[in-house]
Amino acid sequence: xxxxxxxxLFMSTILFFGLAACSSEETKSGASDSExxxxxxxxxxxxxxxxxKMNELFDLFEEKNPNITVSREFTVENQYAEKFTTQAAGxxxxxxxxxxxxxxxxxxxxxxxxxxxxxxxxxxxNVKDLDPMDIEGGKVNDKLYAISLGHNITGVIxxxxxxxxxxxxxxxxxxxxxxxxxTAKALQKSLGKDAWATEDEGGVYRVLELFxxxxxxxxxxxxxxxxxxxxxxxxxTFWDQMxxxxxxPPADIQSEQGDKTQxxxxxxxxxxAMISKSSNQLKxxxxxxxxxxxxxxxxxxxxxxxKAPLIVASLGISAxxxxxxxxxxxxxxxxxxxxxxxxxxxxxxxxxSKQMQEVIxxxxxxxxxxxxxxxxxMIQSSKPYPSMPSNSTSVQKLLLSTNQAIAFKQKxxxxxxxxxxxxxxxxxxx
Amino acid sequence: xxxLFDQKRWSSIIPYLFLAPWLIxxxxxxxxPFLSSLYLSFTNYNFVSSPNWVxxxxxxxxxxxxxxxxxxxxxxxxxxxxxxxxxLSFALFLALxxxxxxxxxxIYRGVYYIPSLIGGSVAIAILWQQVFGDxxxxxxxxxxxxxxxxxxVGTPDYAIWSLILLKVWQFGSPMVIFLAGLKQIPQEFxxxxxxxxxxxxxxxxxxxxxxxxxxxxxxxIMQIISSFQAFTPAYIISNGTGGPVNSTLFYTxxxxxxxxxxxxxxxxxxxxxxxxLIIAFFTxxxxxxxxxxxxxxxxx
Amino acid sequence: MLYPILWMIISSFKPTQSILSxxxxxxxxxxxxxxxxxxxxxxxxxxxxxxxNSFSMVGLAVIGNVLSCSLTAYAFAxxxxxxxxxxxxxxxxxxxxxxxxxxxxxxxxxxxxxxxNTILPIVxxxxxxxxxxxxxxxVQFIRSLPRELDEAATIDGCGPIAIYFRIILxxxxxxxxxxxxxxxxxxxxxxxxxxxxxxxxxxxTVTLALRMFTDAGGEAALGSLFAMxxxxxxxxxxxFVFFQRYIVEGIATSGMK
Numbered sequence: 001x002x003x004x005x006x007x008x009l010f011m012s013t014i015l016f017f018g019l020a021a022c023s024s025e026e027t028k029s030g031a032s033d034s035e036x037x038x039x040x041x042x043x044x045x046x047x048x049x050x051x052x053k054m055n056e057l058f059d060l061f062e063e064k065n066p067n068i069t070v071s072r073e074f075t076v077e078n079q080y081a082e083k084f085t086t087q088a089a090g091x092x093x094x095x096x097x098x099x100x101x102x103x104x105x106x107x108x109x110x111x112x113x114x115x116x117x118x119x120x121x122x123x124x125x126n127v128k129d130l131d132p133m134d135i136e137g138g139k140v141n142d143k144l145y146a147i148s149l150g151h152n153i154t155g156v157i158x159x160x161x162x163x164x165x166x167x168x169x170x171x172x173x174x175x176x177x178x179x180x181x182x183t184a185k186a187l188q189k190s191l192g193k194d195a196w197a198t199e200d201e202g203g204v205y206r207v208l209e210l211f212x213x214x215x216x217x218x219x220x221x222x223x224x225x226x227x228x229x230x231x232x233x234x235x236x237t238f239w240d241q242m243x244x245x246x247x248x249p250p251a252d253i254q255s256e257q258g259d260k261t262q263x264x265x266x267x268x269x270x271x272x273a274m275i276s277k278s279s280n281q282l283k284x285x286x287x288x289x290x291x292x293x294x295x296x297x298x299x300x301x302x303x304x305x306x307k308a309p310l311i312v313a314s315l316g317i318s319a320x321x322x323x324x325x326x327x328x329x330x331x332x333x334x335x336x337x338x339x340x341x342x343x344x345x346x347x348x349x350x351x352x353s354k355q356m357q358e359v360i361x362x363x364x365x366x367x368x369x370x371x372x373x374x375x376x377x378m379i380q381s382s383k384p385y386p387s388m389p390s391n392s393t394s395v396q397k398l399l400l401s402t403n404q405a406i407a408f409k410q411k412x413x414x415x416x417x418x419x420x421x422x423x424x425x426x427x428x429x430x
Numbered sequence: 431x432x433x434l435f436d437q438k439r440w441s442s443i444i445p446y447l448f449l450a451p452w453l454i455x456x457x458x459x460x461x462x463p464f465l466s467s468l469y470l471s472f473t474n475y476n477f478v479s480s481p482n483w484v485x486x487x488x489x490x491x492x493x494x495x496x497x498x499x500x501x502x503x504x505x506x507x508x509x510x511x512x513x514x515x516x517x518l519s520f521a522l523f524l525a526l527x528x529x530x531x532x533x534x535x536x537i538y539r540g541v542y543y544i545p546s547l548i549g550g551s552v553a554i555a556i557l558w559q560q561v562f563g564d565x566x567x568x569x570x571x572x573x574x575x576x577x578x579x580x581x582x583v584g585t586p587d588y589a590i591w592s593l594i595l596l597k598v599w600q601f602g603s604p605m606v607i608f609l610a611g612l613k614q615i616p617q618e619f620x621x622x623x624x625x626x627x628x629x630x631x632x633x634x635x636x637x638x639x640x641x642x643x644x645x646x647x648x649x650x651i652m653q654i655i656s657s658f659q660a661f662t663p664a665y666i667i668s669n670g671t672g673g674p675v676n677s678t679l680f681y682t683x684x685x686x687x688x689x690x691x692x693x694x695x696x697x698x699x700x701x702x703x704x705x706x707l708i709i710a711f712f713t714x715x716x717x718x719x720x721x722x723x724x725x726x727x728x729x730x
Numbered sequence: 731m732l733y734p735i736l737w738m739i740i741s742s743f744k745p746t747q748s749i750l751s752x753x754x755x756x757x758x759x760x761x762x763x764x765x766x767x768x769x770x771x772x773x774x775x776x777x778x779x780x781x782x783n784s785f786s787m788v789g790l791a792v793i794g795n796v797l798s799c800s801l802t803a804y805a806f807a808x809x810x811x812x813x814x815x816x817x818x819x820x821x822x823x824x825x826x827x828x829x830x831x832x833x834x835x836x837x838x839x840x841x842x843x844x845x846x847n848t849i850l851p852i853v854x855x856x857x858x859x860x861x862x863x864x865x866x867x868x869v870q871f872i873r874s875l876p877r878e879l880d881e882a883a884t885i886d887g888c889g890p891i892a893i894y895f896r897i898i899l900x901x902x903x904x905x906x907x908x909x910x911x912x913x914x915x916x917x918x919x920x921x922x923x924x925x926x927x928x929x930x931x932x933x934x935t936v937t938l939a940l941r942m943f944t945d946a947g948g949e950a951a952l953g954s955l956f957a958m959x960x961x962x963x964x965x966x967x968x969x970f971v972f973f974q975r976y977i978v979e980g981i982a983t984s985g986m987k
Contacts (some may be wrong), residue, residue, distance in 0.1 A: 613904050
C-alpha cells in the first residue's frame with residue numbers, strides 16, 4: 001500500500017514539473033533600458049584557436065558596451081548539439097548561439113530559434129552589407145533565422161607536391177569526372193603502395209550531395225529522399241571502381257581513418273593526395289601538412305548543373321531570449337564591425353560583408369588567399385544549402401555504413417542500395 | 431538516550447534514519463528522471479515541444495522495423511558475454527598475485543591500475559589505433575611472425591575484439607575490489623587449514639572462493655550492468671559511428687544516436703527501458719543462482 | 731601490456747609532428763614544449779585553475795559518497811524494515827538505465843534549483859547516495875562479516891547505531907577506501923555532466939579542458955593533449971597508490987578479533 005502511495009507521489013511530481021512546460025519565462029522585454037546591466041549568454045563550438053578568438057572578440061564587445069556582459073559557453077563540436085539541446089529542453093538555452101547550414105533546419109523545426117525578421121526591420125540588426133547568398137543561407141521557410149559568420153564551399157583539397165611528382169598540371173575549377181579519374185590514376189602510379197590518390201568518399205554525405213546537385217536533385221527533399229535508386233547505384237558503382245583500381249585506401253584502412261581531426265588525416269600525413277572538404281579547412285590542413293596544399297572545385301558533370309551549395313556558419317538568437325535587442329547588437333558587432341573582423345579573421349571562411357573582407361585582406365596568409373580566390377569564383381554559381389529533414393543524421397550514418405558494407409564485400413551494390421532505401425525511408429518516417 | 435523513546439518504536443525508526451539520505455536522494459534526484467524516462471518511452475519527444483503520447487509505437491518500431499536495433503543487441507551481448515568473464519578472471523588472477531604482504535607492491539598495483547585511469551580519456555582513441563591500427567604495434571609483431579593482418583579497428587570482424595581487449599585491459603576496478611575482498615578473509619582460516627595439511631589449490635577452492643563469493647557476485651553483476659551500458663570506448667574509438675559497418679554499434683551508442691543525433695528522446699527512452707528489462711533479466715538470474723554459490727558471513 | 735601507456739608518456743615529449751609517424755619508444759628528440767604550451771590552457775585560464783576546480787569538486791564528491799553510501803548499505807545489509815527486497819531491487823534498477831535518457835529530466839531539476847554553472851549538480855547528489863554501485867559494494871562487504879560480531883555487541887548492550895560506529899565502520903575500511911578511490915576517479919573523469927553543468931571557463935575542470943585540445947579546427951594540439959593527459963593521470967595515480975595501502979594494510983591493524 002505504501003509503495004502505491006509513493007508512486008502516486010512520484011507521478012504528481014512529474015506533473016508538477018510538467019516536463020516541457022518548464023520553460024515558463026517568455027517575457028520578451030522589448031524595451032530594454034540601455035542603462036540596465038544585461039548578461040548575454042553566447043554558445044559556440046570549436047577548437048582552442050577559435051575559443052581564443054571568440055573570447056578576444058567578446059572582451060572588445062564588453063569594452064564597447066559597458067552595460068552588457070557576455071558569458072561564454074564553448075565546447076567541442078561533437079557535444080555541442082547535445083549540450084545546447086539539453087539546455088533548451090531545460091528552458092535554459094543561451095541567448096545567442098552558433099549554428100550552421102547543417103544545424104539550423106533542425107533547430108528551427110523544433111522552435112529553438114528566433115525569427116530575426118522583426119529585428120532587421122526595426123534596424124537592430126544590420127544586414128545591408130551582407131551577400132544575398134549568405135542571407136538566403138540563413139533562411140528556413142523564407143524566414144531569416146541565422147546571420148552568416150562566413151561561408152565556404154566543399155572542394156577538393158590536394159597536395160601540390162604529389163601532383164608535381166606525378167607530372168600533372170594542377171586541376172582547374174569545374175574539372176570533369178573523367179579528368180578526376182584520369183588524375184587519380186596518374187597520381188596513384190607515382191604514389192606507389194602506401195599512399196593513395198584520394199580517400200574513399202563513397203560514404204560521405206556532403207559529396208553525395210554535390211553529386212546529386214549536378215543531376216538537379218538533392219539527397220533529401222521535403223521529409224524524404226530526393227535521389228532515386230539509380231542515382232545511388234551510379235554513385236556506389238563509381239567508388240567501387242575507384243577502389244578496384246586501387247585509387248583509394250583499402251576498406252580497413254579507410255574505416256580506421258574515420259572522421260579524424262585534420263592533423264591525424266591521411267592528407268596531412270602524406271598518405272592521400274586529395275580529400276573533399278569545406279574550403280575554410282584548407283588553412284587548418286595546411287597547418288599540419290608538410291607539402292603545399294591547394295583547393296579546387298569538386299569534379300563536375302559537364303552536361304549537368306554546375307552549382308555547389310554554399311555552407312554558411314552563422315549566429316542565431318534563442319527563441320526564448322529575454323534580450324533580443326542586445327543579442328542583435330552583439331551579432332551586429334561580430335558581422336559588421338571592422339575591429340571585430342580584424343580579430344575574427346574569417347574563421348569560418350570569407351565573411352558575408354564585402355567590406356569586412358576588404359578590411360582583413362591585408363592580414364591574410366597564403367592558404368587563406370587561395371581559399372578566398374576559390375570561394376569568390378565558386379560563389380557566383382552557388383545556391384543555398386538544401387534543407388534537411390529530421391533524422392537526417394541517421395541517414396548520413398547509414399550512407400557511411402552502406403558504403404563500408406560494399407567496400408568490405410558484405411553486400412552487392414544492388415542489394416546495398418535496396419537496403420539503404422528501405423532503411424532510410426523507415427528512419428525518416430519514424 | 432534510548433529510554434527517552436519507546437524501545438520498540440525507536441528500533442523501527444532506526445533503519446529509516448540510516449536510509450534517510452538515500453530516500454531523499456531517490457525522491458529528489460533519481461526518482462523523477464527515472465520515472466519520466468519511463469513516461470517518455472511512450473511518447474514522441476524532441477526535447478523542445480511537449481511530449482505527445484504515442485502508446486506502444488516506439489516499442490513496436492524497435493522490435494519490428496529496426497534492423498539496427500538487433501545489430502546493436504547482437505554487438506552488445508557478444509561484448510558482455512566475452513569481455514566480462516575474461517576481465518573478471520584476469521582481475522581475480524592478478525589480485526591473487528598482488529595479494530602478498532611484500533613491500534613495494536603498492537607501486538605494482540598502481541601500475542596495473544593505470545589503464546583504468548585513462549579509460550574515458552580522449553587520448554585512448556589514438557592509443558588504441560597505435561596498438562590495433564593497420565600499422566599498429568600488434569600488426570607489427572604479427573608481421574615479424576609472418577602473419578599479415580588487416581587493421582583491427584578498421585575491419586568489421588575484428589573491431590569488436592579490439593574493444594573487448596580494451597575492456598579486459600582496463601581490469602583495474604574489479605581487481606581493486608577483489609583485493610579489498612581478499613583482505614577481509616580472516617587469516618586464521620588459512621592457518622587452520624594449513625595445519626590440516628591443505629595445499630594452495632585446496633585453500634583456494636575451499637577458503638578463498640567461498641569467502642570471496644559475495645565480492646565475485648558484486649563484481650559480476652556490476653560488470654554486467656556496466657558492460658551492457660558500455661558507451662565511451664565505442665563512442666571514442668569509432669568517432670560515434672559504431673563502425674565499421676555497425677560492427678561496434680553498442681546498444682547505448684545507438685540509443686545515444688537516436689536521442690542526441692535525431693533528437694528522438696521518446697525512442698531513446700523506450701530503448702533504455704528495454705535495456706533495463708534485459709539487464710534486470712540477467713542480474714535477476716544471477717541473483718537467483720547466487721543462493722547456491724554465494725556464502726555470506728551473516729548466514730554463519 | 732604497458733606499451734600504450736609508455737608510448738603516450740614518451741609521445742608527450744615529442745614534437746607534435748612526429749607523434750603519429752613514430753610508434754617506437756625511443757624518441758629522436760625530446761621537448762618540454764608540449765607541457766609548457768598545454769599548461770597555458772584556454773584564453774588565459776591555465777591548468778592551475780582547472781586542477782583547483784577538479785580537486786575541490788572531487789573532494790566534496792568523495793566525502794558525500796563515503797558518508798551516505800555507508801549508512802544506506804548498513805541499513806540494507808543488517809537492519810530489518812518493510813519491503814526491504816523491493817527497495818533493494820529499486821536501488822539496483824536505478825543503475826540499469828543508461829544515463830543518456832536521464833540527462834534532460836536531471837537538468838530540469840537542477841535548473842529549477844538554479845544550480846546551473848556551479849558544481850552543486852555534480853556534488854550534492856553524492857551526499858544522498860544516488861550511486862547504487864557503492865551501496866551495493868558496501869552491502870556485500872558488510873554481509874561477508876560474521877553476524878556473531880553484531881550479536882556479541884548486542885549482548886554487551888549496543889544498539890544498531892553503536893554497532894555501526896564501533897564494529898561495522900572500522901571493519902569495512904577496505905570498502906570505504908574503494909569507494910574513495912573510485913569516486914575520485916570517476917568524478918574526475920565524468921566528462922558529460924561537467925560539460926553540461928559547468929559553462930564558464932573559469933569553472934572548467936581538467937577533464938573538460940583536455941577535450942578542448944581534440945576538436946578539429948585549430949593548430950595542431952596533439953602534443954598538448956598527450957602532455958596534459960599524462961599530467962592529469964598523475965594526481966589520480968597518486969591518490970590510488972596512497973589509498974590502496976589502506977585496502978591492504980588498514981584492515982590488519984584494526985583487528986579482526
